[in-house]
Structure formats: structure tokens, C-alpha cells
Amino acid sequence: MTTEADEPELRAHFEETVAADRRVEPRDWMPEAYRATLVRQIAQHAHSEIIGMQPEGDWITRAPSLRRKAILWAKVQDEAGHGLYLYGAAETLGADRDDLTRRLLEGRQKYSSIFNYPAATFADVGVIGWLVDGAAICNQVPLCRSSYGPYARAMVRVCKEESFHQRQGYELLWTMTRGTAAQREMVQDAVDRWWWPSLMMFGPPDAASPNSERSMAWRVKRHSNDELRQRFVDMTVPQADRLGVTLPDPELRWNEERGRYDFGTPDFAELARVIGGDGPCNRERIARRTAAHEDGAWVREAAAAHAERRARRADGAGVAR
Amino acid sequence: MSGTEAVDGGWPLFEVFVRGKRGLNHVHVGSLRAADARMALTHARDLYTRRNEGVSIWVVRSADVTASAPDERDPFFAPSGDKVYRHPTFYEIPHDVPHI
Ligand SMILES: [Fe+2]
Ligand SMILES: [Fe+2]
Numbered sequence: 540m541t542t543e544a545d546e547p548e549l550r551a552h553f554e555e556t557v558a559a560d561r562r563v564e565p566r567d568w569m570p571e572a573y574r575a576t577l578v579r580q581i582a583q584h585a586h587s588e589i590i591g592m593q594p595e596g597d598w599i600t601r602a603p604s605l606r607r608k609a610i611l612w613a614k615v616q617d618e619a620g621h622g623l624y625l626y627g628a629a630e631t632l633g634a635d636r637d638d639l640t641r642r643l644l645e646g647r648q649k650y651s652s653i654f655n656y657p658a659a660t661f662a663d664v665g666v667i668g669w670l671v672d673g674a675a676i677c678n679q680v681p682l683c684r685s686s687y688g689p690y691a692r693a694m695v696r697v698c699k700e701e702s703f704h705q706r707q708g709y710e711l712l713w714t715m716t717r718g719t720a721a722q723r724e725m726v727q728d729a730v731d732r733w734w735w736p737s738l739m740m741f742g743p744p745d746a747a748s749p750n751s752e753r754s755m756a757w758r759v760k761r762h763s764n765d766e767l768r769q770r771f772v773d774m775t776v777p778q779a780d781r782l783g784v785t786l787p788d789p790e791l792r793w794n795e796e797r798g799r800y801d802f803g804t805p806d807f808a809e810l811a812r813v814i815g816g817d818g819p820c821n822r823e824r825i826a827r828r829t830a831a832h833e834d835g836a837w838v839r840e841a842a843a844a845h846a847e848r849r850a851r852r853a854d855g856a857g858v859a860r
Numbered sequence: 861m862s863g864t865e866a867v868d869g870g871w872p873l874f875e876v877f878v879r880g881k882r883g884l885n886h887v888h889v890g891s892l893r894a895a896d897a898r899m900a901l902t903h904a905r906d907l908y909t910r911r912n913e914g915v916s917i918w919v920v921r922s923a924d925v926t927a928s929a930p931d932e933r934d935p936f937f938a939p940s941g942d943k944v945y946r947h948p949t950f951y952e953i954p955h956d957v958p959h960i
Contacts, residue, residue, distance in 0.1 A: 566929065613910075620907055627891045630873060636893055637870050693890070700911075839895075843871065846896035 557758055562688040565631040573757055576750070577687050578634045579648070580759060585625035586643045586650035590824050592618045594658040595667055603661060610707050611664060617700045624693040631689045644829050652810055653740050655818030656733070662715060662725040663733070668708015670730075670737040670775070676701045677771045678741065681761035690759075709778065716783055723783075730779070731787045738802075739810040741768040747807070772800050873922040874900040876907075878914035886918050897921075 549568040556563060563569055592615050599615065602608035626636055642648040653671055658664060679698050685691040715722040742748060742764040754760035762770075772791075779786050790803035812818065871893040877886035889908045894900035900919040908914065928936050944950050953960060 566927065616910070620910065623892060623907055624890055630891065635870075689890075696890075839871070842895035842899060846899070849896065 557686045557756075560684070560686075560758065562691065563686050564688045572753075573759075574632050576754065576757070577690065577759055578629055578632050580754075581625055581629040581632070581690055582634065582639050582642070582648050583650060585622045585629060585639070586648060587654065588618050588622035588625060589643075590650045590654045590828060591671075593824055593827060594654060594656070594820075595664055597658060598661060598664050601661070602664075607711070614668070614704050614707060617704065621693075621697045621700070624696055625690075628687075628689040628693045632687075640832065644825065644832065646816065646825065649814060651740060652813040652818065653736050655813050655820045655824060656736050657820055659732070660725050660729060662712070662722070662729040665708045665711035665715065665726065666729040666733045668704050668706075669712055669778070670708075670733050671740070672701055672704040672708060673775060674737045674740045674771050676705060677767050677774070681767075684758070684761060686758035709782075712782055712784075726782075727784050730784045734787050735805050735809075736813075738768055738771070738805045739807070739813075741765070741771065743807055743810065744804075769799060772802050776800055871895050874904075874919045875922050875925060876900070876904040877918040877920075878904075878908055879916040880913060881915055886916065889913075891922060894919075 550570065553563065553567070553569055553573075556567075563573075595611060596615050599608060599611050602611050626639060629639060630636060639648070643650065653674075658667060676698065679694050679701065682694040683691055683698060685694065712726055715726050745751065745763045745765045748764055751760060751763060755763070776786065776791070788803045790801060792801055794801045813821070816822075873891055873893055874897070875891050876889050878889050879886045892900060892903050892907055894903050897919055901917055904917050904919055909917070940946075
């Protein structure tokens with residue numbers, strides 16, 4: 540048990556652990572604000588994985604071949620898995636799974652703005668894998684060194700799986716751009732629609748990101764939003780060139796001096812609007828998640844009843860013997 | 861490992877351990893919720909071994925895990941802290957003694 544007298548010492552030990560880049564584990568003492576920040580961050584991340592199944596999920600039944608269907612299915616299943624690893628990590632901080640789900644459905648916890656955009660054509664499936672999963676990788680690789688052990692370990696697992704997601708997307712686009720003129724047009728159209736929202740995935744600019752500094756000190760965030768956005772652009776431009784698509788940014792050019800690409804500013808007012816609930820698909824995403832949760836209620840109840848009856852029968856058998 | 865107990869009304873939490881291949885120990889990989897142990901096993905297979913990561917799975921209710929305090933400074937581990945003579949490197953032996 541922690542008494543108030545212990546707290547300065549416990550806090551000093553916590554700060555020392557984090558500063559030395561060692562991991563904080565579930566039953567360690569931690570400041571309440573650290574716990575709350577992590578629960579919010581991990582829950583938001585988990586919700587994003589779960590809601591993120593929807594844009595691509597629509598295409599599973601309409602994939603053009605059995606190969607593409609099997610790949611897409613596996614990819615969407617992985618996203619469900621990522622959500623579950625992360626809910627598990629949040630629960631090690633004392634968060635309750637049902638409560639997290641409720642907060643998502645009631646709009647009290649957020650998920651990534653990117654999943655509020657529609658996947659209009661099958662080329663979108665490729666572009667989501669390439670750009671959206673690509674941006675997610677940029678965000679997640681540094682989190683493998685998050686100061687919170689269970690989150691860091693979940694991220695290691697997630698990152699291993701994400702590289703399949705990005706590659707299948709790129710391969711899909713590679714195939715399409717080597718197809719007909721109409722297919723090439725579909726790919727370019729999808730790139731035009733997803734490029735800016737993908738850049739917004741890194742969040743508001745550093746100057747407008749008030750909690751970043753503390754999160755960096757706690758090592759639950761390892762690089763600033765703008766740095767990660769820049770990395771993503773630098774990684775992606777050569778891939779776009781190789782694919783033969785144009786990224787819809789007239790300001791995009793190589794800066795010899797910086798050794799990095801210059802690029803335009805995303806519409807951060809749009810980002811705020813979409814996060815605020817007014818994106819193209821916000822209502823649809825939550826309505827669908829709510830319906831899935833409610834439709835699944837009888838399964839959860841039946842499973843619990845079955846488990847209870849079996850446990851009772853096992854007890855009864857023990858007494859009879 | 862989790863600090864939380866099973867939630868009333870919901871499915872209890874299970875800890876999952878996977879043996880990566882024959883010859884290795886089971887290693888803790890994470891947790892999940894399930895109605896009972898049998899369901900936890902199936903879910904663990906779907907969640908933690910989608911890519912042949914395991915040949916054997918253990919699940920145990922999180923509430924059944926008894927754990928020491930997590931901190932490496934915990935006095936619980938003090939008895940092993942000062943017994944350097946339990947390590948082979950403690951013993952100085954002439955360099956020319958073979959096979960030791
Ligand atoms: Fe994911
Ligand atoms: Fe992914």
C-alpha cells in the first residue's frame with residue numbers, strides 16, 4: 540500500500556526509470572496523469588484499429604479475385620487483432636473493456652480521423668494499405684520503445700504485421716497501374732483523395748499540440764507530429780514516383796539544403812472538423828459499430844450462460860465422486 | 861500481466877502463454893477476455909498465433925495469478941542480491957587448469 544509519505548520517493552523512482560529509458564510495468568507506481576494519458580492514448584489507438592476495419596471491410600465481398608479476397612480478409616482480421624492487443628494493454632492500467640467500448644460508442648473517446656473517409660473504389664483498398672498503413676507504421680515504430688511495457692510490446696507485434704498491410708497495398712496498386720488506362724485513373728483518383736487525410740493522421744502541427752511536451756518527457760510519445768509527418772513524406776515520395784502516380788501537392792519538391800522534401804500544409808481546419816464528428820462517414824462508422832455491438836449481445840450472453848452451466852456441472856460431478 | 865480482476869457481469873480476463881516451438885518455454889504474450897478457459901484457448905489461437913507463432917498455448921485466469929511486487933528494488937529479491945558466490949565467475953582458478 541502506498542501512503543502519502545512514500546509519494547515523493549516513488550515519484551522520483553518513476554522519473555528515474557523513465558529518464559533511463561527503462562520500462563514501466565503494470566503494477567509499478569505511476570503518476571495518475573501518466574496512467575490517464577496512457578489509457579486515453581491506448582484506447583484511442585485500439586478504437587482506431589477496430590473502426591479501421593470498416594472502410595476496407597466493405598470490399599471483402601467485392602474483391603475481384605479469391606487471392607485478393609483472402610488477402611483483404613487476413614488484413615482486416617489483423618486490424619481486429621491489433622485492437623484486441625491494445626484493449627488488453629489498456630486493461631493492464633485498470634481500464635475496463637466494456638467501459639472503453641461504451642466510451643467509443645457514446646463519442647466520449649476518439650479514434651483516428653482517417654477512418655471517417657469512404658473507400659470509394661477497389662483502388663482505395665490499395666491506397667489505404669500503402670498510405671494509411673504506411674503512416675500508421677511511421678507513427679507506431681517509435682512506440683515500440685514507449686516507456687509503458689505492455690504498450691511497447693503490443694506495438695512490436697503490431698508493427699511486424701503492418702508491413703504485410705503496406706506491401707499488399709503497394710502490390711495491388713503496382714498491379715493496377717500496369718493494367719488499363721481506366722485502372723490507372725482509379726489509382727490516381729484514390730491517391731488524390733487519400734493523400735491529405737493521410738498527412739493529417741500525424742495530428743495538428745507541433746505549435747498547436749499542447750500535451751506533446753509532457754508526453755515526450757514521459758516517453759509515451761517519441762517524436763513530434765511534424766517530424767513524423769516529414770518522415771512519412773520523405774519515405775513516400777520515391778514510392779509514388781516508382782508507381783507513376785502524382786501526389787496532389789503543388790508545393791512538393793526536394794530541398795537540397797535540408798536533404799528532405801518541402802511540402803504544403805494540410806487543411807488542419809478539416810482535421811478539426813473530422814475529429815469533432817463532422818467528417819464524411821463519422822455517423823455511419825459509429826452506427827455500424829453500435830449495431831455490431833448490439834447484434835453480438837446475445838452471443839456474449841449465451842457464451843457466459845454456457846460457461847456457467849458447464850462450471851456448475853463440473854462442480855456437481857466433483858461432489859458426486 | 862494485468863493488475864485488474866475479472867469484471868462483474870462481463871467475461872473474465874485470461875493471461876495467455878505461448879510456446880513458440882518445441883524446446884522453448886511458454887512465454888507470456890498478452891491477455892484477452894473469454895467466457896471460460898476453453899473459449900480463451902480458441903481466442904488465444906486466433907489472436908496470438910495467426911502466423912504460426914506457437915505450437916502450444918496455456919491460458920490462466922488473471923485473477924488466479926499471484927505476483928510479487930514488480931519493482932526490481934523490492935526487498936523480496938534481496939536474498940539473492942549479495943550472493944556473488946553463486947556465480948562461477950566468483951572463483952579464481954589458475955588459467956592452465958583444463959576443462960573447468
Ligand atoms: Fe493496425
Ligand atoms: Fe494495418
